Amino acid sequence: MGGYELAFTMRERVAGGAVTIELSGEIDILAEQQLGPRLEALAGRHRADLVIDLRGVTFLDASGLRLLLRARNRVARGGGRLRVVRGGPRVSKVIRIVRLEPAFHWLDAPPGSSAAPPGSSTAPPGSSAAPPGRTAGRGPTGATAATAPETSGPSGATVAPVATPTAPAEGELPCGPRDGTVPA
Incomplete structure (x- = not known):
């Protein structure tokens, strides 16, 4: 395909007793088609504790949401748990708009990382923990x-x-x- 460069990446690493999948770039229908089978295999192989890190994601659409939900379902079928590291404001906003906050267990940083980013919280996106300068629900x-x-x-x-x-x-x-x- 010549000079075409993918607009997304997926990296796997083990830290803090969990397998962390770092997604970055644009998680759209093309990414879902490419990453879906890989993520499905990882979710089936690492049933105990899987973490998906969204901090590097710059764009997330319905296909990306479907990718996350399929991973969650696959891990749950195997008796494990899926946790998701919050993405930036745009990604969090998409998740909040479609009301998927309760579908996942949210983290501020991946397990084994030194610290959570400044201003982060343990509440799901859009919940009672408001961004600095704003009051939740107001x-x-x-x-x-x-x-x-x-x-x-x-x-x-x-x-x-x-x-x-x-x-x-x-x-x-x-x-x-x-x-x-x-x-x-």
Whole structure:
């Protein structure tokens, strides 16, 4: 394929009693097709403790999420556990938007590393541990977002409150317009 260079990498290492898979670059459909079988084999071979490190991931789409979920399921079928090292703000935002935080056990740093990055926490992305300068569950004005309890609608169906959008944290980019319009 000439000068084509893959936009992703996968590296395996053993530290702290766990096998750590370091992913980096763009984890999209191409990466899933290439890395999926390798990750599946590693998950089957190292059933006790597998860690996937997302710190080097610059882009994550639905295919990348599927890759993570398949690894989790494979490890669980073998009686092991999968832990995931948090990625950067963009990766964490994707995981938070699709509400997959509870699907994984989150780490700030891989096992056996000297220290967690500054400002990190042990809470899942988007949970009560807010980034510096922000209050968890509150917008920039302090207004609470999505804290109303679930209620029953007229048909008896459960109605969950709609989250009120808040301004992005420093260094975070918004996904789209906040007013719900589609750009032309």
